[in-house]
Amino acid sequence: MLAYVIRRLGYAAIMVGLVSFVSFAIIELPPGDFLTFKLQELQARGDPSALARIEDYRARYELDKPWLQRYTTWATNFVQGDFGESFEFERPVKDLLSQRLTMTVLLAVASLTFTWMIAIPLGVYSAVKQYSLGDQIITSISFLGMGIPGFLLALLILFFTITVLDMQVGGLFSREFEEAPWSIARVVDLLKHLWVPALISAVTGTGGLIRIMRGNLLDTMGQPFIEAARARGLRNRTVIWKHAVRIAINPLIVILGSEALPAIITGNALIAMVLNLPTIGPLYINALQRLDMYLAGTAIVMFTMLLLLGNLLSDILLAWVDPRIRLE
Amino acid sequence: MTENQLVMTPEAEKEQVSQSYWSLVWWRFRKSRTAIIGAIIIIIFYTSFVIVPEFVAPNLLEQRSDFLESRPQKIHIRDTEGSWHLPFVYALEEKIDLELRLRYYEADTSKLYPINFFVKGAPYKLLGLIEWDVHLFGPDPEDPEATVFIMGTDPLGRDYFSRIIYGGRLSLMIGLIGVILTLVFGSVLGAISGYYGGVTDIVVQRGTEFLAAFPGIPLFMALSAAIPIHWSPIAVYFMITVILSFVSWGGLARQVRGLVLSLREREYVLAAISFGAGDRRILFRHLIPGALSHIIVISTLAIPGMILSETALSWLGLGLRPPLTSWGVLLNDAATVRAIRFAPWLLWTVPFIVITVLAYNMLGDGLRDATDPYSGR
Numbered sequence: 218m219l220a221y222v223i224r225r226l227g228y229a230a231i232m233v234g235l236v237s238f239v240s241f242a243i244i245e246l247p248p249g250d251f252l253t254f255k256l257q258e259l260q261a262r263g264d265p266s267a268l269a270r271i272e273d274y275r276a277r278y279e280l281d282k283p284w285l286q287r288y289t290t291w292a293t294n295f296v297q298g299d300f301g302e303s304f305e306f307e308r309p310v311k312d313l314l315s316q317r318l319t320m321t322v323l324l325a326v327a328s329l330t331f332t333w334m335i336a337i338p339l340g341v342y343s344a345v346k347q348y349s350l351g352d353q354i355i356t357s358i359s360f361l362g363m364g365i366p367g368f369l370l371a372l373l374i375l376f377f378t379i380t381v382l383d384m385q386v387g388g389l390f391s392r393e394f395e396e397a398p399w400s401i402a403r404v405v406d407l408l409k410h411l412w413v414p415a416l417i418s419a420v421t422g423t424g425g426l427i428r429i430m431r432g433n434l435l436d437t438m439g440q441p442f443i444e445a446a447r448a449r450g451l452r453n454r455t456v457i458w459k460h461a462v463r464i465a466i467n468p469l470i471v472i473l474g475s476e477a478l479p480a481i482i483t484g485n486a487l488i489a490m491v492l493n494l495p496t497i498g499p500l501y502i503n504a505l506q507r508l509d510m511y512l513a514g515t516a517i518v519m520f521t522m523l524l525l526l527g528n529l530l531s532d533i534l535l536a537w538v539d540p541r542i543r544l545e
Numbered sequence: 546m547t548e549n550q551l552v553m554t555p556e557a558e559k560e561q562v563s564q565s566y567w568s569l570v571w572w573r574f575r576k577s578r579t580a581i582i583g584a585i586i587i588i589i590f591y592t593s594f595v596i597v598p599e600f601v602a603p604n605l606l607e608q609r610s611d612f613l614e615s616r617p618q619k620i621h622i623r624d625t626e627g628s629w630h631l632p633f634v635y636a637l638e639e640k641i642d643l644e645l646r647l648r649y650y651e652a653d654t655s656k657l658y659p660i661n662f663f664v665k666g667a668p669y670k671l672l673g674l675i676e677w678d679v680h681l682f683g684p685d686p687e688d689p690e691a692t693v694f695i696m697g698t699d700p701l702g703r704d705y706f707s708r709i710i711y712g713g714r715l716s717l718m719i720g721l722i723g724v725i726l727t728l729v730f731g732s733v734l735g736a737i738s739g740y741y742g743g744v745t746d747i748v749v750q751r752g753t754e755f756l757a758a759f760p761g762i763p764l765f766m767a768l769s770a771a772i773p774i775h776w777s778p779i780a781v782y783f784m785i786t787v788i789l790s791f792v793s794w795g796g797l798a799r800q801v802r803g804l805v806l807s808l809r810e811r812e813y814v815l816a817a818i819s820f821g822a823g824d825r826r827i828l829f830r831h832l833i834p835g836a837l838s839h840i841i842v843i844s845t846l847a848i849p850g851m852i853l854s855e856t857a858l859s860w861l862g863l864g865l866r867p868p869l870t871s872w873g874v875l876l877n878d879a880a881t882v883r884a885i886r887f888a889p890w891l892l893w894t895v896p897f898i899v900i901t902v903l904a905y906n907m908l909g910d911g912l913r914d915a916t917d918p919y920s921g922r
Contacts, residue, residue, distance in 0.1 A: 232754075232755065232758055235755065236755070236758055236759055239759070240759070243764065243768070360579075360903055360906055360907065361899075361903065363902070363903075363906055364849070364899045364900075364902035364903040364906060365899050365902075366853045366856065366857065366898070366902075368857065368860070368880075369856075369876070369895055369898070369899075372880050372885070372892070372895075373892070373895065375882070375885065376885045376889065376892065379882070379885065379886065380885070380886070380889070428910070487857060487861075491880070502861070505766050506766070506861075521758055521759070524758055525758060
């Protein structure tokens with residue numbers, strides 16, 4: 218087991234290096250760079266010394282050197298813990314990301330737990346009572362959930378709360394609580410804002426999971442070993458949860474590792490943009506749009522590492538849960 | 546005992562039906578009501594939005610500067626005095642809100658514009674070939690002031706319902722063409738990788754894993770930002786389709802590889818090999834058709850993902866841009882707080898997207914159940 222984990226980690230490191238290399242290359246693809254935008258901005262503000270300042274910046278950020286050189290500088294610094302500086306905010310990338318890290322992780326874990334705690338029981342129920350009224354309702358709702366893209370739902374909820382309920386639900390805190398120290402009132406305020414992203418992830422996330430859980434469980438329940446378990450006299454609940462679900466949950470764990478974890482952090486970037494949440498997502502999208510190289514590059518590396526880590530964790534979890542699997 | 550005992554009577558012979566695989570699939574598909582509904586919706590949408598959009602849309606995309614961002618004209622059948630008419634809309638009256646400094650429109654209940662069906666309107670070319678000018682519905686051609694904006698107009702004064710229809714053409718076509726491209730590349734690559742094994746397999750495997758590990762959004766963003774600006778809109782459209790399908794063929798290739806791995810040990814493949822069939826024949830005549838049902842299901846379920854990706858990309862401003870119209874481009878206009886507050890009818894695009902995705906999911910689900918007709922409950 219240990220050898221397997223070490224091998225996977227080494228492999229992941231190579232992959233991360235490759236991905237960072239290619240992403241830097243890709244960020245260079247669009248014509249112009251960050252300073253092009255900055256120049257436009259400065260000129261729009263009527264700054265007469267715009268051109269001179271841009272040349273200054275260019276030298277400072279080494280943007281006139283070939284990108285290979287910039288990449289190697291950045292990469293060597295990266296492994297020592299220096300992630301470079303963001304052009305836009307003129308602060309070290311490390312500070313920017315760690316500031317938002319807590320919220321991102323909090324939101325991700327909350328959404329994931331929430332979604333899974335709803336989806337799995339509903340999926341099991343839907344399979345066990347197939348074609349019943351409950352199943353039909355759950356199936357229809359999950360189809361609907363699968364159909365609506367997250368950022369659209371965010372938009373609609375915003376629309377609804379602004380026009381009908383006349384509430385401000387953007388962001389994670391109301392203005393008076395943003396910098397305040399932690400208190401009961403602040404937690405309550407957080408909860409008042411947290412329900413929107415939680416609802417969105419519940420609606421969009423559970424649909425697909427329920428369908429897959431249902432389909433897999435139906436397949437598993439038809440197998441002979443379930444019949445054998447029943448014949449042995451085991452209670453129905455034991456048969457379903459301890460035997461059938463354990464096998465049926467196999468693809469879901471794969472999904473958890475490879476899609477759910479990174480999707481919650483990155484894919485929800487769009488939702489976070491709409492709702493103005495202080496997570497890494499909007500920062501990252503903005504950095505990509507503005508060609509803020511080091512911020513974008515670091516974020517990409519972080520996400521890729523998370524993805525590969527998630528894959529590894531889900532493989533290990535899979536081996537633990539499903540007794541048929543042996544890791545080579 | 547005569548020999549005739551084994552000969553069936555003519556009636557019995559007519560009743561004997563041989564069920565081929567595809568007829569079984571069709572029979573099982575018909576049993577699922579949601580799948581049929583999904584299929585019908587998709588057929589209706591593709592016919593109205595892709596094949597004959599100019600017929601269904603009441604207006605071409607001309608800008609009416611006297612009707613900028615006007616609210617929808619609701620369809621009524623009873624007027625304010627209570628008498629019944631054929632379906633009509635009220636005329637729009639322009640008003641100015643001095644507090645908010647806005648121009649807005651209200652229904653003028655004194656003027657009625659009846660909705661005519663199969664009405665002569667702006668001329669167009671059906672299917673790009675036949676010149677025609679009849680639209681499904683529209684205002685009375687005799688009255689130059691009559692307007693029928695059932696979903697309002699956008700900030701430039703174009704009929705929003707017509708924009709949704711024209712936008713649907715591009716969005717739906719991207720989904721279809723993109724998935725067909727993915728299907729062709731993905732299945733051929735996956736089949737080759739699974740069949741030959743060895744080095745080819747490893748190379749393709751690592752390649753697809755690399756693509757899968759790559760965060761999608763920056764790939765989209767950078768690739769579409771790298772498209773030269775001076776390309777024609779159609780070329781841009783084509784490139785976006787290729788990019789979208791390029792990113793997703795990895796998943797399909799991996800699944801086809803898995804299928805081929807299991808299929809290539811089957812006896813009929815071994816029989817073909819011992820008959821001297823070449824690799825290409827085995828691949829294209831035996832393995833890929835065997836995996837075809839799964840490929841179809843996976844592809845059908847991938848289409849809504851592609852449509853949604855295009856929507857998200859264009860909403861971020863990176864995919865299609867005006868003057869091309871797609872649902873994503875329409876959402877770009879609609880998805881601001883200002884628009885939501887003052888022109889909420891611009892969100893009418895959303896139900897169309899949701900219904901399309903829903904229909905494809907229902908269809909794909911039904912196909913998945915149907916293409917495995919030999920599995921019981």
